[in-house]
Structures are given as C-alpha cells and as structure tokens.
Amino acid sequence: MSAGMLLFIAVTACDAGDWPRFRGPNGSGIAADDAKTPVEWSPTKNLKWKTELPGSGVSCPIVVGDRVFVTTYSGYGLNRSEPGDPQNLQRHLLCFDRKNGKQLWEKTVPAVLPEDLYTGMGVPVHGYASHTPVSDGKNVYVFFGKSGALAFDLEGNQLWQTGVGTDSDPKRWGSASSPIVVDETLVVTAGPEGRAVVGLDKKTGKQLWKAESSGLGDVWGTPIVTPGEGDRTDIVIGAPYEIWGINAATGKLCWFCEAIPSDSYSSSVVFAEGSIFGITGRSGGSIAVKAGGSGDVSATNVVWSGRDRNRYCTPVVYEGRLYYMSSGIVTCLNATTGEEIFKSRLGGGEVEESSFGFGGGRGRGADYSSPVLADGKIYYVAASGLTYVMKASDTYEPLAVNRVTEADETFNATPAISNGDIFLRSDKHLYCVGE
Template structure:
C-alpha cells in the first residue's frame, strides 16, 4: 500500500512538473493558455514583483520557453545590430541561450554561423531580424530554427546533436521568416516558407528529412501551425496561408482539406483551435473565420461555421472559455467563439505605467539606438500575442506596456505595467510557468512573479 501511495505521489509530481513547462511558441499546442492553478501577478514595475532581469547576448523577437528549471531563448549578434552600421554578414551568429529559471543566470550560450547570402538587414526585415523563431522542446532536447542556417538540435546541457538546412532562398518580399518549429510524435515540423516555400518534417533524433510539402501557396506565410486532434481517428496539421486555411497530415505532409478564408495576400498570425474547430483572425485585408477541421478536400461550403470582418494585425488571438480575445491599435476585442458575434470592444487605458514624455513621443523614435525600428507606428504593428493565465488576459505592446484584463463578458482592465523606461523593443509573446511570467525584449529577459513564491 505504501508503495502504491509513493508511486501515486511520484506520478503527481511528474505530472505537475510537465504541466509547469511552456515548451513551444505560445505554450500548450500554441494555445497561449496556461492550465496551471497558480496565481500570476497582476501588477509589476522595476521595483515590484520583478524577480530578475538579465541582459541577453543580442536582440531577437522569439519568445522564451520553459523546460523544467531551464529557460531557453534565441537571439543574434555580429551583423545587423544597427541600421546605420550593418557590419559584415559573415560575422552573423545565431544564439540559443539557456538560463536558470530561478536566478536568470546564463548557464550556456551556443552559436550557429550563417548560410550566406542572408537577407539584408533593412526595411521590414529589420522589424524583427534574425532570431524570430521560438524554439521548442520535448523535455530531453531543445530544437531551434534559424532560417537559412537551418534547424538545430541541442541536448539540455548545450551539446549540439545535429543541424539540417531546409532551404536557403531569399524572401522575395524581404520580410524574412518567423514561423516557429513544433513537435509531433518523432518529428520536428519546420515551416520554411521564406527559405523554400515548404513545410518540412525532420526526424527529431537524427535531423534527417522525413517529408517535405512544397507549394507557392506558402509564400507570404509567417504563422506557426497547430495540431488539431480528433481523438483516436486522426490529427490535422493546420496553418493559415494567404486566402485559405489548410489542414495537412502531420505524418506525411499531404493536404487533407482546405477552405477559402480571408481575402489577404499575406498571413502573419497563427490559427488557434478548440474542440476541433479552427479560428483565424488576420490583419492585412482583415477577416475572421471558424471552420471544423475534420474534413476532406474543399470544405468551404460544408465546414465553415461562421466568418466575419474582424481585423487583427500580426499577433495571434487567444481563445478562453468560448471567447476569443485579440488586440489591435490599442483596442481590446472579444468575440463569441461559437457565433463570431462581438462581446466587447474598447480602448485600453495607458495609465501611469507609461511615462508622460513617452506618450507624446512618436513611436518610430523610441528605438533610435537601433536605427528607429517600428517607424510605421507601434500601435499598428505590435508583434506580441496575448496569453491567458489565472483567469487574466495578458497583452504586451511593442513599446513595453503589458496590459492585464479580466477574462469575461466585459472589458475590465486590471492594470498596465512597465518593466523599464529605456528604449527596448518588446516583440515576443510572454511565457508562463509556476505563477511566473517571462517577458523578453530585444535587450533583456525578465521574470515577473511574487518574490516570496
């Protein structure tokens, strides 16, 4: 009997440890929703609820992931650090950085060299740079995708296991790529749209290519695919592409179904799913859609549940308790997942967290130290995606304000918080684990949480 109790306790401990991990872009299956029970902070500042702040080896827009007691994030150095002094592409280095979760101490920093020529650090490419793909992990290894430098696997001690180049083409739009890798069974699935107009599956043990699905339809796609499980029957690999939503077999890459979607020539955000229904809200051209994901062939007439004219930007929406939340140009939006009807729409209050001089300063001037990134105005080009934890929706603007609203049928803003008044670019989505929030800028990684926890 004592052995059974001990085994049960061990299983519960293992379960809680796994549950606390946030091991890919936007956490569990890309949902952005934490299923933990721990309370998460609603307010913070440089003096309040900031556990640690660590300078990173270089800039980046990728999000942090949490694996046990380790935090992983990518960045770059050596080239393109400043629009006014680009340097030499041969000096470009991509970094995978491992930090101690409790202290923020950098445990190891591994670099990967460039495959030349690289995209030039200019225009829209300079809005996010050379480290925009969030890494992923299976709890034993961590996998990073570095565009033309390929997919790379490391063990948790920082030993490189393999590196595979999946494409070396230059993006015709000069926007680069940002889709993050995901794991399925023994496969690492890489969305290499800019590098080869393809989705590629690699054996996660060896890095060898298992399947490749190429299509010109992947051009101008920057979202990360999700897995939609239909019980024991099948799992669909779903991604939004210009004008359509596609469902593929994650085992073979073959197209199973597709539907007409938003009339947009680019698809920047990622789709989300709940109970076998896929939702998309996109920016350029606008539009929203809900489609059942278990179809075959063209399902436009048979599986689309509703469509609307909701407009998102670059960030991915989040669904929680049948409500879809998304943010655009300082406006919080919430629609009913079952009907697509609006629940609320309202402007976020900046509050005292934003310094008065910053309220009046043009957005394009906030990052003069790096050549004025975001000259088009940050309200229209926030990159971070919202997440949900402890019944609260968190959304970080590119200029560094994190808004906290209560999940519900009306807009109830709890707070707006800043971690710094310095010129930092917050383009990554937060990660959450054990009641702590991990928020990354182009200069630092921050851990926010109750200091006595």
C-alpha cells in the same frame, strides 16, 4: 484542462507546467497549470530577476522544467544606419536557470550566407532571431532560417543540423514561423526558405516528408496540432486565402478551406472547442472552421466568418470568447457565433469606428506580440514595454498597466507563463516577474 492542451501534451511529452513552444501549449496562449499569476509589477515590485541578452531578437522564451531558453542574434543588423557586414552574423541559443536568471550555457551558430539584407520594410523590424524554440522535454530545437534547423540536448550538446532551404520570400521580409514537435517529428515551416512545411526526424534531423506550395512564401505564422479523422493528427496552418490541414505522419494535404482574403498570413491560427480560429491580413478578416474533414471543406466546415482583422496578433480563445488586440484596441468576440461582445481601448475608453485600424503599420509604433492567459487573466505586452492586464470576462475589466523597465527597450516577443511566473523578453533583456 482543454482537449487541445491534452492533445498537445500527448504529442510533445512535456509537463503541464511547461511553456515549450510559441504561445505555450499547442500555441493556445493559455497556461496549462492553475498557478496564481501576478497582477502588478514594476522595476521594484514582483521582479524576480532580469538578465542581459547578448544580442537582439523577437523570438519568445520557452520554459522547460527549471530552464528558460531564448534565441538572439549578433554581429550584423543591430543598427539600421550602420548594419555592418553580413559575414559577421551569428545566432545564439541561450539557456538560463528559471529560479535566478543565471546563464547556464550558450551555443553560437554562424549564419549560412547569403542572408536577407538588413534593409527595407521587413528584416529591420524583427532581425534574424524571430523563430521561437520548441522542446519535447528532452531536447530543444531551433530554426534559424537559411541556417536550418538544429537540435540540442538540455545541456547544450548539438545533436544535428539540417538545412531546409536558402530562398527568400517575395517581399524579402525574412522568416518568422516557429518549429513545433508532433510525436517523433519536428515540423518546420520553411515558407520563405523552401516554400514548404518540412517534417524532420527529431532524433536525427533526417527529412521524413515535405509539403510544398508556392503560397508558403507569404506565411509567417506557426502551425498548431488538431485531431483529424479517426486516429489521424493534423498540422494546421493559415495560408493566403486558405487554411490547410496536413497529415502529421505523411505530410499530405488532408483538407483545405477557403478562408481569409489576404495575400499573406502573418498571425497563427488557434484551436479551441473543436474549431480552428484565424484572424489576419491587411485586407483580411476572421473565421472559425470546424477541425478535421477531407478535401475541400469550405462548404461544410465554416462555423462563421467576419470582418474583424489584425495584422500580427494571434488571438486567444477562452470560455467561449475570443480576444485579440489591434492598434491599441482589445476586441472580444463570441467564439461560437463571431458576434462582437465588446471593444475597448487598452487602458479604457470608447472606440470610434474611424480610429479602428488594421493591426498597426510596419516599423516604429507597431505592436507584434500576442495575448496570453493564465489564472483567469489576460496579459498583453505592447512594443513600448507596457503590459496590460485584464480579467478574462465578457466585459472589459482592466486590472493593471505595468512596466518592467524604464529603459528604452522594445518588446516584440509574446510572454511565456509557467507555474505563476511570467517571462518577458525585450531586445536587450530577459525578465521574470512573479509573486
């Protein structure tokens, strides 16, 4: 188990087999357990169960023990031509039995109005349930944008609700950053809502600290946890043109690094092998930064930087290699040097430079999920529902291309993996595949 995963388990008190936040242990995208995972599945093979969801959304499922949690929204914004009345907008937190998909409970949260309208280029793509829940193994926490952060116990009893802002991002694309737990603090990236990262007491919802910056209005990524100087724990997040390290105990900015030249940050950074890796931006790039430090570390901590870029996909780093997907292409980099190891079309085929895009456009045809890894295999789900399975090696070794349903559904959520099971979420159903 990597140092990053050990750190994450230490600060969240979750079991190693859990997938308790966006992209699993510390946002790495890598399952902490060594259970065997399936290579192939279909509507009639290795599909353990499917359950209908009461509403849409792009948030990812999380797994805590024998329970699966996911959020949805309903009442407004389900159809671009007839979005309905914002007064009817509701969010839902749902809990399912991981063994059979049976719904155990549902909690409904009315929207705090006015909300960003279901119009333009942003909100209709992801809707109003974009933030993945997080759990510390005892409670589950959700962030619903302008409706605030809420805590529930595992039986569905609401513990508290705290507002963190009601503003909107400059582009009015809505918000998507997911909350994380660090020791006794729930960390909420309320970029569009409050131009801030907010630390809340996870027991009471009381604000402990607030790190404010106008640049957070263009941040949609989820932070990670890294070791800082001495016994300090840092919260690290990508921001326009920079990467920031924030003291998890005080909310004070510990260090910053000039990074990717992009006016927004849609993906999330990852931590592996002592470094922080980021790839993002319409006109951005890629970077590896040594974790820790104090003040401006731009001249001392940059390991490498490059021109690799994608719009939404967060990379996965494994055994010295970094993998990311963009415009139907998988790229593998040397995590130590940033040099390209291979590039291939998903499903096979050579890549022409002229065909390489910047992470897909917005709206129809774009892919928003990120790769995850378990049992030496990488899994990547396209919006169409096709799941590409490949060996995590230094050459492109495709293993399978699977489809869990033949129905017209959109898969924008990143899968969750726990104890050999893979949980897939579409705009209509939650699926569990496993052997």
